[in-house]
Amino acid sequence: MKSEELVQSLVGDLRPVRRLWGVDRRTLLWEGLAFLCVGLGTYALGPRVDLSSKLRQPSYLLENGSLLLLFALSARSAFRLSIPGLAQNERSRFWPVLGLILWGALVGIRAVQGAHAAISGAAFVFTGIPCIVRMGCLGLVPGVAVFFMVRQGAPLHSGWAGLWALVAASAPAMVGTQLLCPKDDPLHVLVWHLASVLLTGLIGAALGRRYLSGYPTGSPGRRAPA
Amino acid sequence: MDSGLDSRLAERMRRSQDGDRRAYEALLLEVASLVREYLRKRAGQAGGLEDVVQETLLAIHRDRHTYDPARPFGPWMYAIARHRLLDHARKERRHTENEVLGEEAWVAMNERAAVAEQGSWSGFLQHALGLLSSKQREIIQMLKLEGLTVAEIAGQTGYSESSIKVSAHRGYKTLRKWIGSACEE
Numbered sequence: 001m002k003s004e005e006l007v008q009s010l011v012g013d014l015r016p017v018r019r020l021w022g023v024d025r026r027t028l029l030w031e032g033l034a035f036l037c038v039g040l041g042t043y044a045l046g047p048r049v050d051l052s053s054k055l056r057q058p059s060y061l062l063e064n065g066s067l068l069l070l071f072a073l074s075a076r077s078a079f080r081l082s083i084p085g086l087a088q089n090e091r092s093r094f095w096p097v098l099g100l101i102l103w104g105a106l107v108g109i110r111a112v113q114g115a116h117a118a119i120s121g122a123a124f125v126f127t128g129i130p131c132i133v134r135m136g137c138l139g140l141v142p143g144v145a146v147f148f149m150v151r152q153g154a155p156l157h158s159g160w161a162g163l164w165a166l167v168a169a170s171a172p173a174m175v176g177t178q179l180l181c182p183k184d185d186p187l188h189v190l191v192w193h194l195a196s197v198l199l200t201g202l203i204g205a206a207l208g209r210r211y212l213s214g215y216p217t218g219s220p221g222r223r224a225p226a
Numbered sequence: 227m228d229s230g231l232d233s234r235l236a237e238r239m240r241r242s243q244d245g246d247r248r249a250y251e252a253l254l255l256e257v258a259s260l261v262r263e264y265l266r267k268r269a270g271q272a273g274g275l276e277d278v279v280q281e282t283l284l285a286i287h288r289d290r291h292t293y294d295p296a297r298p299f300g301p302w303m304y305a306i307a308r309h310r311l312l313d314h315a316r317k318e319r320r321h322t323e324n325e326v327l328g329e330e331a332w333v334a335m336n337e338r339a340a341v342a343e344q345g346s347w348s349g350f351l352q353h354a355l356g357l358l359s360s361k362q363r364e365i366i367q368m369l370k371l372e373g374l375t376v377a378e379i380a381g382q383t384g385y386s387e388s389s390i391k392v393s394a395h396r397g398y399k400t401l402r403k404w405i406g407s408a409c410e411e
Contacts, residue, residue: 003258003276003279003280003283004255006280006283006284007251007254007255007258007283008251010250010254010283010284010287011247011250011251011254013287014242014245014247014250014287015245016243016244016245017243017290017291018291019243019291019293019294019295020291020292020294022294022296082292083292083294083302084289084292084302084305084306084309085297085301085302085303085304085305085306086301153289153292154285154288154289154292154306156305156306156309
């Protein structure tokens, strides 16, 4: 088929489309949804009993603040990556790494300075599993929603979009988990909190490559909302 | 892309999003020409560039809802074109690698055949076909040696078309497996 014939065929196929909302609006909408889900989930599951005293500790506040920074940066990156031409600059894709580095550094400093609880390997695993479950529960709805919303666009870098989408969903879920989890041991936080978020991001990258890939061979207009 | 051209294309895309076919036709023709020029600059005279132009047009059609008329049109369009070009280059590279592997396998198979069956290809192929069931062998011979279509084979043998396709597929799989192991040895 010649390009001119293709143009005629596409013109014949033209239907009015509803434009996607702007990146800022979609990001804010999703962030609101994520906060709502995590807030309600945390309230329903019941925060840790010493939460009021923890909220007076700068290190605790800084760690959760860095998670919120990661949440904001990764959500913005995921939504920007869903629009062609908005995230072409390679460096802009790495902004959320700043949030990860900051959080990792804060936990790492605490791990170096603080004392570790001496527990057996089995007990260590046993205390970590509830955190994974909490993060999964709190992040499930925001995670599905962000994947759906990113897919409404046309992510050209689907792996990156999937990575930051699930990091964005797991970061507020982890804030909620930290409000619930009574374990402050830095090793516990490193393995069961930080590594869980990283692993979720990697899963997101794999899922993104599979499900967000912008150009499958399908009929034109497959994902265009009419 | 100069700002006058960009705003003209942006306006055409805005009208196209609302369903204006004349604006859309003008837009696509202009986009095809711009993308063709862009690809020639990026990839020289590499083959298949017209395919990339067409894939870009399809992608623009499919993802036109993601364009925000408040933003410049050029970066949106060129991002799609660049992505299509990279994807095309990846597919080409994979295809070339497969061709090289195919040639190596062919040479290895040739050598294997020469040694295994008194240097005769027919002996090699006879052995390979001997691994198939009689139905698979009959169908593959009719398809590949006699050049019959699936419908013609169905007419001659009384097998259903889907059964012929399944048998042929299974036969190819068996042959591929045996030839692959023969080449490895």
